[in-house]
Amino acid sequence: MLQASKVLQFSPNYLSSRNILTMASAASTDVQVSVTPSSCLHDEPVQIRVEGLSPNQDVTLNMSMKDTRNVHYISTAHYRADSNGQVDVESMESLGGSYTGHFPMGLIGTLHPAPSEYKFTRFFKRDVLNPNILELSVFDRHLTEEEVCAPESEKALASTKHERHYMGPGVQRIPVRYGKVRGTLFLPAGEGPFPGVVDMFGTAGGLLEYRSAQLASRGIAALSLAFFAYDDLPKTLEEFNISYFEEAVEFLLKHEKIMKPHVGAVGVSKGGDLVLSLATYIPEVKAGVWINGCNANVQSALNLRDSVLPGLEFDFGKIEIVNGAMDCFEIVHNPADYPETIIPIEKADADFLFLVGNSDRNWKSVMYCEQAIERLKKAGRNNYEVHSYELTGHLIEPPYSPFCLSSYHKLISGPILWGGVPKPHVRAQEEAWETMLDFLFKNLTNMKGKL
Structure with missing residues (x-):
């Protein structure tokens, strides 16, 4: 992986200037989900955490993104909170969804066409001037992709946005x-x-x-x-x-x-x-x-x-x-x-x-x-x-x-x-x-x- 000394940092005001929430919004204000860093180059790893859950609570993490053609890509992972009500994707294993086991970048690496899309669609980044904008949400219980994407799906406990850039500052x-x-x-x-x-x-x-x-x-x-x-x-x-x-x-x-x-x-x-x-x-x-x-x-x-x-x-x-x-x-x-x-x-x-x-x-x-x-x-x-x-x-x-x-x-x-x-x-x-x-x-x- 890219070492910490190689990470290019983006301005902390970069996201807010684009009207993107960097703090989790939630039906329950006690639950927060975070992606760190919130904005980075696309070849950099991130840390994903959820806090404020009940001890041992089962949750589904859902990553979502649309390309320039408006094709919807998603990934899901099932986690169980620890005794402190936390999920740390960096150290914990997924119990199901798009991947299982320890895979810190799995939610980004396994993004694929949503159930409503043509399944043989490959993600191409066509517009490199603008970043990929990803939304990460956490839902109660272990849900299927269809349940997460359904119009009548239950409201996320918390959500946040994350930006991944292809061009570093000054390129x-x-x-x-x-x-x-x-x-x-x-x-x-x-x-x-x-x-x-x-x-x-x-x-x-x-x-x-x-x-x-x-x-x-x-x-x-x-x-x-x-x-x-x-x-x-x-x-x-x-x-x-x-x-x-x-x-x-x-x-x-x-x-x-x-x-x-x-x-x-x-x-x-x-x-x-x-x-x-x-x-x-x-x-x-x-x-x-x-x-x-x-x-x-x-x-x-x-x-x-x-x-x-x-x-x-x-x-x-x-x-x-x-x-x-x-x-x-x-x-x-x-x-x-x-x-x-x-x-x-x-x-x-x-x-x-x-x-x-x-x-x-x-x-x-x-x-x-x-x-x-x-x-x-x-x-x-x-x-x-x-x-x-x-x-x-x-x-x-x-x-x-x-x-x-x-x-x-x-x-x-x-x-x-x-x-x-x-x-x-x-x-x-x-x-x-x-x-x-x-x-x-x-x-x-x-x-x-x-x-």
Whole structure:
């Protein structure tokens, strides 16, 4: 977890200026519920407590949030107060609800679509300029989600609001239209210069900014880069040109606040193999963070300067249906059978960090990582780190992003299975985030950064 010395504090007047209650309001004025800190960055843990209950009283804690589309997300947990009428989520175990056992960040990490919503909905933070606003309520007795959400549900004993920010104080968000490059640059507060990275996602397309915003909040300038289905870029994943990514790197290195002469790259899923390609074919990319990707160039041909790297294809006939979602684990061809698609990372003058979810059901990330490492070892290279996480699925996000087992995917035109188990997956995200930040600072500044 982020240590206390790394926590960015927000003004105590920040919440009140937005007309958000920081004290619990209750049907019973004796009961109070608190989230500490009441306002923080999204990658920071919080402490949740309830006071003023009867000794050994059974209660339900309910966390609630709406996204920019007004989709309602909730989580619940059942606790039993101690002999002093207190519940401390930091030290006590949940007896039921969205999770059981000891899970201090469980109420945030297990947020999921409410019973009235489409269940295969993944939470995306689209508007990083504004925080997520969460409401925490405590109810008498152990209640189901349906009982908590019912219009005739009993009144909460107490409620409070909590804000989670993606952009720390002073972080700048700058839309980018540079040549053909489309994206958003996030700059940390201060004069810099800062280590810079190109930040990419997968086959959903469009532009996702939330990871870049959080990287900038931790001292790394990040270019959230779109590469299809955004603005005037191609609508589909037909082919790529390495020149597009070269232009993105050029943009970063021309910026006065970016540390010279090198940058890094971060990518998940399709963005993962793009990271390997950038590090292999663009000399200025010296650090690559691969998150549940492939060791081959997947799906679409990559046009190089004087050659073409073919795309590794899919066999959609191998899709299986699991609990209403498509399990695509077997559909991507084995790169070993199509060596012409494999990215020659042994030629890269860069360091690699492989973050692997061992329960990824979208891609065979474990196998792809093993093939990549085997290739590096055969070439006598030791320029890599591998961090594998048990019971962790495909979507390794920044800390406390709500766990998503399956969700609708535009490319497949249906719900897709991502894999993972909530508690270990959320904990893996904490560790992976710290590991990534340390790796980027070490390899782009030759020193550990102070967060």
